Ligand SMILES: *[C@@H]1O[C@H](CO)[C@@H](O)[C@H](O)[C@H]1NC(C)=O
């Protein structure tokens with residue numbers, strides 16, 4: 205009986221002790237000159253990415269990219285050279301995978317230089333690659349809801365491929381379902397890659413969507429009751445999902461950072 209109690213209680217205490225909103229990781233960031241190489245490939249945002257977060261976007265290593273689940277996640281990164289670097293660092297959105305192992309984040313020159321103290325940007329840029337620390341932060345899009353871009357490969361009525369953009373909060377989207385508005389017949393979509401989800405069995409519209417996001421230690425459903433896509437949805441268009449996500453998913457780590465970097 206005692207043994208049983210030990211096994212039940214221990215994981216609970218353990219998870220409380222390590223529940224963390226902001227784990228700090230030591231890593232490396234590299235600067236490179238062309239910001240178009242941050243938006244092309246692995247997350248498929250294309251030129252949309254250049255409007256995210258004032259263009260402060262990053263290519264992440266495969267551990268942060270997580271097979272595309274990390275697309276659209278936000279990080280605060282600051283460099284560790286006290287002489288050259290400010291304490292707030294820079295906030296970036298992940299829009300690309302960098303397969304190189306020699307840095308964890310690739311930053312455009314402007315974002316890289318934003319980590320510098322006043323007057324030290326040139327000195328920092330000359331390093332090209334530097335030791336940093338990073339933590340995941342909630343994404344904040346001013347005046348934007350989570351949005352759905354209908355991809356060009358879609359064919360009405362049943363072949364529907366969507367890209368999720370402007371995902372707020374500090375969560376992962378782990379499932380997406382679609383239904384005709386008011387119908388209980390939800391059809392699941394599968395992740396094609398990164399933020400792109402697809403089904404060949406979309407119902408006739410108008411359509412609503414629901415999402416499972418990670419929050420706390422679990423997942424939760426997020427959705428709007430209203431139509432998101434009209435019956436005559438069109439590829440290339442971006443539609444407001446009618447909701448935004450502000451949840452925080454917990455990580456397990458120690459020590460846990462509770463300070464704001466400013
Ligand atoms: C990255 O690291 C992995 C494992 O350590 C290795 O197999 C791979 O070849 C490396 N890739 C590059 C581009 O160096």
Ligand SMILES: *[C@@H]1O[C@H](CO)[C@@H](O)[C@H](O)[C@H]1NC(C)=O
Nearest residue numbers: 234236263302304306307310
């Ligand atoms: C990828 O990482 C390498 C090595 O750190 C860096 O030189 C390169 O600029 C990075 N590229 C991108 C697109 O982030």
Ligand SMILES: *[C@@H]1O[C@H](CO)[C@@H](O)[C@H](O)[C@H]1NC(C)=O
Nearest residue numbers: 347348349428444445446447
């Ligand atoms: C987000 O969606 C809500 C609910 O539909 C709507 O009231 C609000 O205006 C939307 N916000 C933006 C910024 O579009």
